[in-house]
Each structure stands twice: as structure tokens, then as C-alpha cells.
Amino acid sequence: MLRIAIQAKGRLNEESIELLAEAGVSAEESKRKLLTRCNDFPMEVLYLRDDDIPQAVSMGVADIGIVGLNEVEEKEFDVEIAHKLGFGKCRLSLAVPKTEEYVDVNYFNGKRIATSYPVILSRFFKEKGITAEIHEIAGSVEIAPSVGMADAIFDIVSSGSTLVTNGLKEVEKVLFSEAVMIANKSLSDEKKKILDQLLFRIEAVERSRGMKYVLLNLPHEKIDEAIRILPGMKSPTILPLAQEGWSSIHVVINERELWDKIEQLKAIGAEDILVLSLEKMIL
């Protein structure tokens, strides 16, 4: 049995549950329960505040967890990053009032900076040789400059609209973050095996993202040309059709190239083109 900690509510909750569901693991929160057992996989889900997940995993209260890299870096608990998950993307940035003239990071010497991420910020300032006053505040960091509590802020930015609304501009991007799967460093062999199984499923889900399964019919003599048009993955599957002289081609195409490839295939005589979404790709 493997215990995973995920965010109880907030930005990462839904996508964490969704990812597990796509991997065939039901993590549906039953009302007001802190811990639930999955029916279909040897795992139980512990719902926590994101701030507590790195510690829970490092102490072994949970074996693995899904949390923002920003929290992992800030809390400095000794955990392993088992996999990057590609959602919850954001960055930790320094921002100053938009009217300020900003040349480089030396701007921050002697300034007061409000943040909920003092550890990451002091690490950055130390690296850059900056001496500044770091004020740790828990929330609403972005209003600190306008109420006179700070000269600048260091906070999470995603679209950047919160900064704009508060009359601030982003001047240094310090850390790029996304949701990551963290793991306790001394998992038993049995737990490691379950984790590998889970990661195998997650990778299959990730591989299929943005991929389409395409079926089309083509005269035999055009098959070589079709293979040249199709992207550099393994050869497409080619099946003879009942209709004399025709074949059916099955291939996986990245969504970005889909229309381009389809137009080229049509131009050489492809017909009856079907595009299906792909759920999982297991290699």
C-alpha cells in the first residue's frame, strides 16, 4: 500500500485527482475525510494543505505527494523529485512598482521585499550578492507596496494580471515551477514497485497528450509517398482493404502537425480520413 498526499483544495487539487483518474486510480474525495482508500489500486490518498506536503513526505507520513516545485524548494525538506507533472505552471518573480526605473538586480540593495517565499528569495539574493530586507507575509503579498509595507514583492506569477492590477511590473524571474511528484527517500521495495507502476501509467497518459490516432484509405501505389509524409515514428500500420488496390493506414500524429499532414495525404489521394483522440500510449 502506497500513501499519496495531494492538495485538499486549491489550484492543484482538481488536476491531481484528474491525473490519478487517467492513470486508473480513483482519488475522489469522500466528504470531509482526510484519508481515502482507492478501490482499484493499492494506494490511499491523504488530503493536505500544499504547504504541509513536503514535510509529510519527508517524514514518511505520506510516501509520495503532488505539490508545486515552489513549495518543495521553499521548505527544503529532503525528498526526491520522482516526476515533473506539467500542470500548475507558474514562476516566482520579483516585481516592483511600474513607475520605478529598473536596470538590474542591484536595484534591490537596501530595499524591503514582501514575500511568502523567504528561503528561495534569500538564496537568490545571496547568489547575486544583494543585501535586502525580506519581510515574510502570509497572503496578499501583491498589495504590500501600495500600502507602504514594502518596496517590492517576490511572489507567484502566472498570467501576470495580478501584478498589472496592483500597478506592479515583473523584473526578475527567479524560479520556474510546476506540479511535481515527490517521494520519500527510503521507500520499501514494495512501495517502490507501486510507485513505478503509477509512474508507468502516468507516462502513458502524458505520451498520449496532443496525439491523435488517424485512419485513412489510400491506393497501394501511394503508400511509399504516404510513409514519407508521415512523421518519424515507427512505420504506420498498413492493412489491405476488401476493395482491390486499396489499403487502410493507421498512424499516430501530433496535433500540431495534424492538418498539415492531412492536407498532404489528401493531395496524394487519401480518402475516408478518421481522426480519433488517443487515451493512452504504452510503448
Ligand code: PRT
Ligand atoms: O490551502 P493551501 O495552502 O493548500 O493552498 P494555497 O492557497 O497555498 O495554494 P494555491 O492553491 O493557491 O496554489 C497551489 C500551487 O499552485 C502553488 O504553490 C503553485 O505551485 C501553483 N500555482 C500555479 C499558483 C498559480 N499558478 C498562481 N497563479 N499559485 C498561486 N497563484 C496565484 C499568484 O500568487 C497570484 O497572486 O494566483 C494569483 C494570480 O496569478 P496571475 O499572475 O495569473 O494573475
Ligand code: ZN
Ligand atoms: Zn498553501
